Amino acid sequence: MDLKDIQELIKFVAKSGATEVDLEIDNVKISIKSPPKKKRGEVDEITTIIQQTPAQVVAAPQAVVPPVTSNTDTLATSTNADSSTSDETDYITIKASMIGTFYRSLSPEDPPFVNVGDTIKEGETLCIIEAMKLFNEIESEVSGKIIKVLADDSTPIEFDQPLFLVDPS
Amino acid sequence: MFKKILIANRGEIALRIIRTCKEMGIKTVAVYSKADTDSLHVRFADEAVCIGPAASSESYLNIPNIIAAAEITNSDAIHPGYGFLAENSNFSKICNENHIKFIGASPKMIDGMGDKASAKETMKKAGVPTIPGSVGIIPSFKECQKIAAKIGYPIMLKATAGGGGKGMRLVWEEAVLEDAWNSARKESKAAFGNNGMYMEKFIEDPRHIEIQIIGDSKGQAAHLSERDCSIQRRHQKLAEETPSPFMTKKLRKEMGDAAIRAAESVKYEGVGTVEFLVDKHRDFYFMEMNTRIQVEHPITEEVIDYDLIKEQIKVAAGIEISGKNHEPKLHAIECRINAEDPENDFRPCPGLITNFHAPGGHGIRIDTHVYANYMIPPFYDSMIAKVITVAQTREEAIGKMERALDEFIVEGIKTTIPFHQKLMKNEDFRKGNYTTKFMETFEM
Numbered sequence: 001m002d003l004k005d006i007q008e009l010i011k012f013v014a015k016s017g018a019t020e021v022d023l024e025i026d027n028v029k030i031s032i033k034s035p036p037k038k039k040r041g042e043v044d045e046i047t048t049i050i051q052q053t054p055a056q057v058v059a060a061p062q063a064v065v066p067p068v069t070s071n072t073d074t075l076a077t078s079t080n081a082d083s084s085t086s087d088e089t090d091y092i093t094i095k096a097s098m099i100g101t102f103y104r105s106l107s108p109e110d111p112p113f114v115n116v117g118d119t120i121k122e123g124e125t126l127c128i129i130e131a132m133k134l135f136n137e138i139e140s141e142v143s144g145k146i147i148k149v150l151a152d153d154s155t156p157i158e159f160d161q162p163l164f165l166v167d168p169s
Numbered sequence: 170m171f172k173k174i175l176i177a178n179r180g181e182i183a184l185r186i187i188r189t190c191k192e193m194g195i196k197t198v199a200v201y202s203k204a205d206t207d208s209l210h211v212r213f214a215d216e217a218v219c220i221g222p223a224a225s226s227e228s229y230l231n232i233p234n235i236i237a238a239a240e241i242t243n244s245d246a247i248h249p250g251y252g253f254l255a256e257n258s259n260f261s262k263i264c265n266e267n268h269i270k271f272i273g274a275s276p277k278m279i280d281g282m283g284d285k286a287s288a289k290e291t292m293k294k295a296g297v298p299t300i301p302g303s304v305g306i307i308p309s310f311k312e313c314q315k316i317a318a319k320i321g322y323p324i325m326l327k328a329t330a331g332g333g334g335k336g337m338r339l340v341w342e343e344a345v346l347e348d349a350w351n352s353a354r355k356e357s358k359a360a361f362g363n364n365g366m367y368m369e370k371f372i373e374d375p376r377h378i379e380i381q382i383i384g385d386s387k388g389q390a391a392h393l394s395e396r397d398c399s400i401q402r403r404h405q406k407l408a409e410e411t412p413s414p415f416m417t418k419k420l421r422k423e424m425g426d427a428a429i430r431a432a433e434s435v436k437y438e439g440v441g442t443v444e445f446l447v448d449k450h451r452d453f454y455f456m457e458m459n460t461r462i463q464v465e466h467p468i469t470e471e472v473i474d475y476d477l478i479k480e481q482i483k484v485a486a487g488i489e490i491s492g493k494n495h496e497p498k499l500h501a502i503e504c505r506i507n508a509e510d511p512e513n514d515f516r517p518c519p520g521l522i523t524n525f526h527a528p529g530g531h532g533i534r535i536d537t538h539v540y541a542n543y544m545i546p547p548f549y550d551s552m553i554a555k556v557i558t559v560a561q562t563r564e565e566a567i568g569k570m571e572r573a574l575d576e577f578i579v580e581g582i583k584t585t586i587p588f589h590q591k592l593m594k595n596e597d598f599r600k601g602n603y604t605t606k607f608m609e610t611f612e613m
Contacts, residue, residue, distance in 0.1 A: 099237035112393060131237035132267060156217040156241035159234065160203060 006030065014142070025103040092142055096157045100131030104153045112153075114164070118146045126164060129157065145166040170486050171195050171246040171270065176210070177237045178250030179229060180462075181538045181555065183210035186248050189478040198242045200235060204546040209538045214245045215243055222549045227550050232260055239269050246270035246485065248478075252550070255461040256283065272485040274439055274460035282458040283437060292455045295434035296426045298364050300446070300454040302369035316368055317346060323371040324352065328357035328364070335360045339371055372454060374604045375446040377401065378413050380428035381469050383480055383571035385490045387514035390432035391496045392425040393469050393477075398440075400592070402515065402608045407585070408592060409465040410502040411472055413493040414563065414601025420451050425494060431458065440466075440481045464555070465503050467536055471559040474496035500566045501559040504589040505591070506537075511613055521545040523581030528573035532559050532566070545582065551585065563601070567593055588613065 013021050013032050023030045095103070104112040104127055113125050120126065125137045148165040151157055174190050175198040176183045187210060190197045199214035204223035211217045218238040221228030228234070230253060239247055249255040249267055258279035264271035278412035280294075280347040282288045289299050301320040306329055307313045317324050317340070326349055328336025338349040348601030352488075354364040376399045384390040398406045428443040442463050444456040446538060466477045473495040483489065525541040537554035541543065545553065556577065558569035571593045574586055591613060597603050 099218060099234050099241065101241060129238060131233065156218075158238070159221050159228075160219055 093162045093168045096161045100129040100150045102157045103128040173244045174246045175244035177235050181536045182250040184538050187213050248272040249388045294428045297431045297455050303367045305367040319369045324367050326353045330361035330363040365476050372446045372448045374449045378447050379442045379444040382432045384432045384437040388436045389492050392431045399605045408504050411468045413498045467557045468501040468503045471501040472499045500563045502566045503557045506554040507585045510583040511585050517551045518583040519545040520582045526578040528576035532569045533573050591611050
């Protein structure tokens with residue numbers, strides 16, 4: 001693998017949204033870690049560790065790419081995008097109307113308010129957004145089925161950040 | 170020193186603050202509305218948090234969202250820039266309550282200077298010259314005569330409930346005072362249902378000259394000389410310069426000392442500006458005090474060679490100032506470039522900038538947040554750039570500004586560059602012969 005290949009690989013990983021990638025191609029081990037949620041405008045902090053064994057790199061390597069490990073929700077988003085049906089355009093994205101820390105349950109001991117596949121009713125509590133020591137229960141404005149959870153538990157979220165994908169039918 | 174500062178503002182000032190923070194090794198957090206997603210300050214900051222929709226009230230003025238953004242990013246200080254929440258005493262207080270350092274004045278200071286009547290009283294007590302006037306409502310014509318004689322003509326009779334120029338009379342001599350008194354009261358009664366009158370000395374041909382001050386947590390203050398901001402249209406500054414062409418060494422010392430007295434009497438901390446009206450006799454009167462960094466701060470920076478934002482952050486972190494006053498070593502001029510059409514009554518022209526080339530070279534500084542293919546949102550103020558020139562003489566500074574404005578290309582929208590080009594060629598401006606009345610007779 002030459003430097004250009006490695007640079008292309010890093011770019012590819014960044015674009016895919018994956019958070020952690022471990023690759024072994026010939027005698028080169030590459031480990032790439034990027035922060036879980038990139039906010040727009042945030043400088044990408046991608047940690048790249050490249051270990052190359054002293055053995056000669058073969059000119060035309062047979063690349064064996066093991067499965068990419070990443071945050072399951074993001075992965076789910078990309079696979080769904082690949083197998084998109086016309087239904088997806090009818091889905092509603094519930095976005096954050098305030099800023100704070102996103103929690104999926106009332107406390108670490110409690111189960112999440114909602115899970116993928118759950119049917120929700122308008123007015124039902126979906127999550128908590130905590131700001132300035134106040135825990136705000138966020139109620140749904142729609143009824144339907146939770147298709148996807150788009151934000152990670154205990155992470156900071158900003159205004160208009162997508163939280164849940166809901167099928168309103 | 171702070172580890173991370175959240176900049177609660179947008180546009181050129183947000184970028185200005187981010188730049189100094191980077192130099193100081195302080196991490197930066199930009200906040201932005203949905204309309205500012207592609208804004209430069211968002212890209213230059215280390216982190217960015219979207220805080221609301223386009224409307225200022227729901228984003229840049231949204232205190233809970235801004236505090237929450239500071240919280241989730243672990244910012245230890247907030248710089249409010251100018252405008253928006255910079256002089257909002259409630260915001261200053263809430264920052265304190267949330268253990269976030271507000272890089273600006275204390276709530277008490279902001280309120281004290283925000284209330285014009287109490288600010289005037291505070292200045293009087295500190296021995297700062299204020300516009301002579303009556304104290305409260307004038308009880309009778311006899312009193313009116315006495316006060317007018319004491320202040321000295323010309324005087325302005327003003328309706329206490331007044332506005333829109335109604336119930337106001339300019340009186341040049343005692344002989345016509347009684348007529349003015351009666352007609353003003355009649356007009357005021359008819360317009361506002363209240364004929365209470367007060368009086369102020371009429372400042373002839375005033376110049377707006379302000380003094381930059383800085384104070385630290387130990388109660389010490391220093392001044393960084395003046396800025397002449399008399400070129401104003403509807404009370405909006407268009408261009409500023411330092412030193413003022415009307416200034417003398419004696420006047421600078423008197424005004425500087427008065428400004429320091431003002432700052433020290435209220436134990437002012439941070440950077441601030443004391444605004445004065447200066448009449449043709451070079452008598453100066455306190456107008457108001459701004460407890461924030463001002464738009465035109467770059468011209469002071471260029472002539473005394475100091476980074477005012479850096480000083481502001483240092484003072485907020487508790488570092489003491491040297492206490493030394495600074496006089497201008499060079500001459501600087503600033504032209505505010507707005508997205509407005511000067512040929513059509515300065516009508517705002519937001520839109521897409523299709524082509525952008527900023528001037529450069531020796532003695533030219535551009536503070537801007539716009540670039541080619543940038544869409545100017547219609548929700549905020551129309552200023553898109555500040556062109557600052559600095560040179561050894563006023564003549565050279567004007568020459569550099571002419572050259573810079575000729576080089577400045579902004580296409581796709583209308584800007585006030587043509588206005589400034591005319592201004593630089595204007596005979597009165599070139600002679601330094603202008604007051605706040607200048608724009609009333611200026612023709613494009």
